[in-house]
Amino acid sequence: MPRYDLHCHSTHSDGLLRPSAVVARAAARGVDVLALTDHDEVTGLDEAKAAAIEAGIALVCGAELSVSWDDHTLHVVALGIDPANAGLTDGLGVIRVGRMTRARRIGEALAAAGIKGAYEGAMKYVTSERLVSRTHFARYLVEAGHARETKDVFKRYLTRGNPGYVPHPWASLSEAVSWIHAAGGHAVIAHPGRYKMDGSGMRRLLAEFRDLGGDAIEVLSSSHTSAQYTEFASYARAFELRASCGSDWHGPGESWMDFGELPEMPVGVVPVWKGW
Numbered sequence: 037m038p039r040y041d042l043h044c045h046s047t048h049s050d051g052l053l054r055p056s057a058v059v060a061r062a063a064a065r066g067v068d069v070l071a072l073t074d075h076d077e078v079t080g081l082d083e084a085k086a087a088a089i090e091a092g093i094a095l096v097c098g099a100e101l102s103v104s105w106d107d108h109t110l111h112v113v114a115l116g117i118d119p120a121n122a123g124l125t126d127g128l129g130v131i132r133v134g135r136m137t138r139a140r141r142i143g144e145a146l147a148a149a150g151i152k153g154a155y156e157g158a159m160k161y162v163t164s165e166r167l168v169s170r171t172h173f174a175r176y177l178v179e180a181g182h183a184r185e186t187k188d189v190f191k192r193y194l195t196r197g198n199p200g201y202v203p204h205p206w207a208s209l210s211e212a213v214s215w216i217h218a219a220g221g222h223a224v225i226a227h228p229g230r231y232k233m234d235g236s237g238m239r240r241l242l243a244e245f246r247d248l249g250g251d252a253i254e255v256l257s258s259s260h261t262s263a264q265y266t267e268f269a270s271y272a273r274a275f276e277l278r279a280s281c282g283s284d285w286h287g288p289g290e291s292w293m294d295f296g297e298l299p300e301m302p303v304g305v306v307p308v309w310k311g312w
């Protein structure tokens with residue numbers, strides 16, 4: 037059985053390694069089929085494809101789209117897209133411009149809380165001038181001594197209820213699904229266990245996603261506990277969605293799980309790659 041890892045990041049978004057190094061690391065750790073899924077961005081895929089040929093593994097063209105649904109921010113992973121599709125790249129461009137606006141506002145919110153220079157500090161950590169993320173703020177706030185590690189920055193500053201949190205309107209769920217489908221890809225709800233929703237919220241989300249033509253949910257994710265593997269496998273079956281798996285790897289020392297550490301897919305689900 038080939039080993040799949042269908043979610044990870046490079047320096048084209050908030051990962052720490054460039055696409056060729058991400059692919060080489062995944063291959064060295066036993067991944068046979070890798071999707072590079074940078075946030076709202078596809079420019080890393082050419083380099084990743086070339087590196088995958090070199091490493092003898094398969095590369096799936098992907099992206100992770102930022103979406104607003106109800107009052108939640110969701111991530112929708114696109115798998116098997118044509119990175120040149122204009123509808124998709126235009127949509128991603130709009131999301132990235134929104135990220136710039138939000139970053140300035142995060143800088144202002146942190147300044148109001150007494151942390152000066154965070155916008156400029158975050159920009160030092162940006163590795164593609166096309167994309168700024170809260171992760172870049174987190175890395176700067178660690179450098180500036182406001183927390184010991186990036187996870188603590190999220191807990192104390194960058195999430196709802198905390199001083200550096202700025203609500204932001206992303207793409208709609210229906211836009212994300214339609215851009216992905218127009219680009220020939222599969223739409224996958226990323227790390228569903230991370231959203232702060234109760235069972236009825238999750239069922240409403242999955243019903244709406246399925247009605248929009250959504251394809252799959254991540255059952256296996258480094259964000260999930262093993263109880264959540266079972267829980268989301270049942271959601272996949274109940275909503276007739278396929279199942280995906282991804283480490284969501286961002287960089288050495290910054291991730292919950294490395295390449296090659298995902299368990300086997302639970303039995304009784306249809307993997308998103310069936311028929312590829």
Ligand code: AMP
Binds near residue numbers: 188191
């Ligand atoms: P953004 O898309 O700019 O809002 O940033 C989201 C990114 O921040 C995610 O993709 C993760 O890389 C990172 N992130 C979110 N929550 C946490 C957390 N609790 N600890 C560490 N990183 C996080």
Ligand code: MN
Binds near residue numbers: 171
């Ligand atoms: Mn990220």
Ligand code: MN
Binds near residue numbers: 100111226227
């Ligand atoms: Mn995500």
Ligand code: MN
Binds near residue numbers: 043045
């Ligand atoms: Mn991710």
